Amino acid sequence: MGDAAETRRRILRAGTAEFAEHGIAGARVDRIAANAAINKSQIYAYFGSKQALFDAVFDNRVDVDMADVPLDADDLPGYVAALYDMYLGDPELVRLVTWARLERTPIGPLFAHREDDGRAELDAIRDAQKRGTLVDDVAAEDLWSMLVSLAATWAQSAIVHTAHAGESASDHDRRRAALAATARRAFHAI
Known part of the structure; x- marks a missing residue:
């Protein structure tokens, strides 16, 4: 898995935990970045916004669960x-x-x-x-x-x-x- 794919995976995993715990409004990009071991700017580079990251997290989980x-x-x-x-x-x-x-x-x-x-x-x-x-x-x-x-x-x-x-x-x-x-x-x- 390339570095970009691995970074995206870590962001999604950290975002999943953060959004599940705190919701969209309560989620903090700083915590997601720290838990993904990345720079906060990478979240915006990969997803554009916190809301877009939530959409990606949500869609990813729905895709996996519907397939399972x-x-x-x-x-x-x-x-x-x-x-x-x-x-x-x-x-x-x-x-x-x-x-x-x-x-x-x-x-x-x-x-x-x-x-x-x-x-x-x-x-x-x-x-x-x-x-x-x-x-x-x-x-x-x-x-x-x-x-x-x-x-x-x-x-x-x-x-x-x-x-x-x-x-x-x-x-x-x-x-x-x-x-x-x-x-x-x-x-x-x-």
């Missing part, structure tokens, strides 16, 4: 269980999404700036609806949104209980089973 947990419209129970595991194992992602909602996009689609985001997932859902394996009385956009939200029931933004990795395996197994059963009952055509 692809939607299989024929296995929604497995999908929501995998999302639960991802949220549990990646609290930074949930925090970044929360900050993006609080400071950037309080209403409407969170990923509106990402033209292709969700297209493959929505196409897969629509295809399954046409094949009769998923209910067709719920719009694909709404079904996908409900699946993602269902999986986040115990994420950091949860109102009643926030799950954490230190809880017992039986607690996590019980939650995965509940998520899977709910997705199956709600969305699989009978």
Whole structure:
């Protein structure tokens, strides 16, 4: 990996930690530079602004996480269980999404700036609806949104209980089973 690519990677890693902890407004470029072991001016050279760095951090995380947990419209129970595991194992992602909602996009689609985001997932859902394996009385956009939200029931933004990795395996197994059963009952055509 070249020096430029390595520097960019370090900036993204330090930016991820800083934005997850402090949000966009609270993040400090000086801390990001110190944690990336670079000169502050390099952040501006690579990304242009703190806001553009947040966008790069956010987009990078979304790309990685969507690739790690692809939607299989024929296995929604497995999908929501995998999302639960991802949220549990990646609290930074949930925090970044929360900050993006609080400071950037309080209403409407969170990923509106990402033209292709969700297209493959929505196409897969629509295809399954046409094949009769998923209910067709719920719009694909709404079904996908409900699946993602269902999986986040115990994420950091949860109102009643926030799950954490230190809880017992039986607690996590019980939650995965509940998520899977709910997705199956709600969305699989009978």
